[in-house]
Amino acid sequence: xxxxxxxxxxxxxxxxxxxxxxxxxxxxxxxxxxxxxxxxxxxxxxxxxxxxxxxxxxxxxxxxxxxxxxxxxxxxxxxxxxxxxxxxxxxxxxxxxxxxxxxxxxxxxxxxxxxxxxxxxxxxxxxxxxxxxxxxxxxxxxxxxxxxxxxxxxxxxxxxxxxxxxxxxxxxxxxxxxxxxxxxxxxxxxxxxxxxxxxxxxxxxxxxxxxxxxxxxxxxxxxxxxxxxxxxxxxxxxxxxxxxxxxxxxxxxxxxxxxxxxxxxxxxxxxxxxxxxxxxxxxxx
Numbered sequence: 001x002x003x004x005x006x007x008x009x010x011x012x013x014x015x016x017x018x019x020x021x022x023x024x025x026x027x028x029x030x031x032x033x034x035x036x037x038x039x040x041x042x043x044x045x046x047x048x049x050x051x052x053x054x055x056x057x058x059x060x061x062x063x064x065x066x067x068x069x070x071x072x073x074x075x076x077x078x079x080x081x082x083x084x085x086x087x088x089x090x091x092x093x094x095x096x097x098x099x100x101x102x103x104x105x106x107x108x109x110x111x112x113x114x115x116x117x118x119x120x121x122x123x124x125x126x127x128x129x130x131x132x133x134x135x136x137x138x139x140x141x142x143x144x145x146x147x148x149x150x151x152x153x154x155x156x157x158x159x160x161x162x163x164x165x166x167x168x169x170x171x172x173x174x175x176x177x178x179x180x181x182x183x184x185x186x187x188x189x190x191x192x193x194x195x196x197x198x199x200x201x202x203x204x205x206x207x208x209x210x211x212x213x214x215x216x217x218x219x220x221x222x223x224x225x226x227x228x229x230x231x232x233x234x235x236x237x238x239x240x241x242x243x244x245x246x247x248x249x250x251x252x253x254x255x256x257x258x259x260x261x262x263x264x265x266x267x268x269x270x271x272x273x274x275x276x277x278x279x280x281x282x283x284x285x
Contacts, residue, residue, distance in 0.1 A: 032106045035096040042089040043114045046121050053124035065190035077176050094169040102161045105148050115145045133178035140172035258282045
């Protein structure tokens with residue numbers, strides 16, 4: 001008769017742990033190991049995606065769309081034929097959930113950890129850029145977690161449950177693919193727009209610039225000429241020039257001649273010709 005701990009349902013003594021699997025227990029354990037292996041692989045991939053998604057969110061917040069696009073590219077789910085793709089891992093988990101059967105998933109902390117990282121990943125995808133597809137992904141993710149944690153049969157039979165599982169996973173895969181395509185296009189457009197705005201504006205051709213300068217100078221000359229002609233055409237009313245121009249010119253010539261004489265320069269202590277001394281010397285003229 002085996003001894004068991006009444007509270008926990010576990011064997012009471014250490015030696016009672018060391019017992020071989022029965023045939024049924026061994027078959028169930030193998031089935032659980034396959035599911036947990038698929039769960040662990042997808043969990044590890046989702047942790048990588050969370051890392052890239054966090055970096056993409058930070059770049060979007062900083063309006064660094066080129067870097068955000070580089071990080072977001074790492075979130076591509078891939079295809080059915082690439083073993084390391086997220087798509088292939090999701091399909092493998094779907095197959096193992098169907099094989100295990102509704103309500104037969106083992107109770108383990110790995111399921112709780114997987115549920116939290118899946119919810120975190122979906123939330124980060126929505127933060128990068130919201131789309132209708134990510135809403136569908138979120139609903140499908142909640143349903144998948146229910147498959148892993150539900151202990152009550154709700155579909156009625158294995159065939160109905162299998163169809164439900166496949167439909168739910170198809171919605172998730174389709175939503176992830178649609179969300180990736182839309183967000184990729186959005187970030188690409190933002191990055192191109194940012195690159196265009198950062199480019200220096202091309203300088204105007206030199207020939208055109210010279211033409212513009214020549215045109216401006218010609219316009220200025222015409223304006224000045226018109227202004228001079230306008231001023232010259234005006235006559236001062238009630239006033240006559242005090243001294244005629246020929247007299248002014250004669251006086252100027254006298255001053256120039258006097259300024260060149262040494263005797264005029266000697267009249268100044270520093271030996272320079274001043275207008276005053278020139279006038280004194282030539283006042284008779």
